[in-house]
Amino acid sequence: MSLVYVGILSHAPGITGRAHLATNELVRDQFYDCLRRQAEEIKQSSAEVLIVIAAEHFANFFMDNMPAYCMGVGEKHSGPIEDSEWLKIDKTSIPGSPVVAHKILKSVMQSVDLAYSEEWQCDHGIMVPLHFLTPNYDMPVIPCNINCQGPPLTPLSRVWQFGQALRQACDEQDEKIAIVGTGGISHWPATPDSGKINEEWDREFLSHLMQQNKEKLLSYVDEEIYRDAGQGGFEIRTLIAAAAAAGGQGELQFYSAELPIFAVGCTVANFDVST
Amino acid sequence: MSLYQVQKxxxxxxxxxxxxxxxxxxKxxxxSSYDLSAEEYSALDDGDxxxxxxxxxxxxxxxxYAAYLHIEWFDYLQLMRDGVDKHGSVRAGIYAMAGDGVELTSAYALGDSGEPA
Structure with missing residues (x-):
């Protein structure tokens, strides 16, 4: 078994870019502490490569050619695409893992059509997690995005299949691999409703996710997600994929709707990796 | 309307x-290399x-784009609210999915602190 860790975390740009505007500093710092503990968990797992399942928000692709799933297979990745001062993360180069990435790509493609890119650019969706999980950018990263902004979006049943395919691909490798899924739950990012959080919806979703309740997870419908959880809710795809890859029960380590300036219910969790 | 061209x-x-x-x-x-309506051209020309x-x-x-124009976060949010007040609900794209842009965007607002008002 080479999948040694699976977790999830939030990635909203405000987590770094608007940290100074958070009025609830106690909760903010508890969240940051939990993210740092997640970094330590990944380190303790002896993972050699980190796969980040994130949401495509026009960092790499536009609607002229939008893959449902895409993996960054290059030797290095660049980011953030955003203004560094705005995101409060300096532009940098992140090491890739091309040999492992190509092996995983080839395996996943047996069941899910996964696009690939040699020229991956990271936006906040990956840079914010890396800022906490590998702050020195010294761990090889394989980025993997799911289209969560340009409908039609990949069905949730396909997302589950993708997570399982990713799991099988990881299990075929000699290298120890960690996976994190990063997305928002309910949120209305970059709109007039930015800061709105449907905590009840979030907690119900997280309960299903932690319990690996596949039937409930795959029963969400995009029109209802939009109504109850905003367009940011479409990013549950990244979290569902991570759960499917893990196979085991989850442990919710942090959730708070008390940081609206981050425009998302801030979340950290890990999963048991099933045997 | 050529929302695709504006976004591109x-x-x-x-x-x-x-x-x-x-x-x-x-500008x-x-x-001029994009196929824009007069309204779209004006919006981009004015940074509206x-x-x-x-x-x-x-x-x-x-x-x-707002960051490129050096618009601060809370001003950015307010400009969108003002846009809905002035021009009506969102006409196309992902936010028109529910068909109730005005209700959706006016039902919730943030105070200066970022807390729900």
């Missing part, structure tokens, strides 16, 4: 510093965040 321009502008420099010097030469939101530009694209 902004997508290119957001990620290309060279294009940003050219656009800064000569016409850049915008509120109208661009109402036209349906995705926030994941629009917020970067």
């Amino acid at each position: 321009f902004l997508y290119n502008l957001n990620r290309d510093e060279k294009l940003q420099s050219i656009f800064h010097e000569d 016409y030469s850049v915008l 965040i509120g109208l661009l939101y109402v036209l349906g530009v995705n926030g994941q694209i629009l917020m970067h």
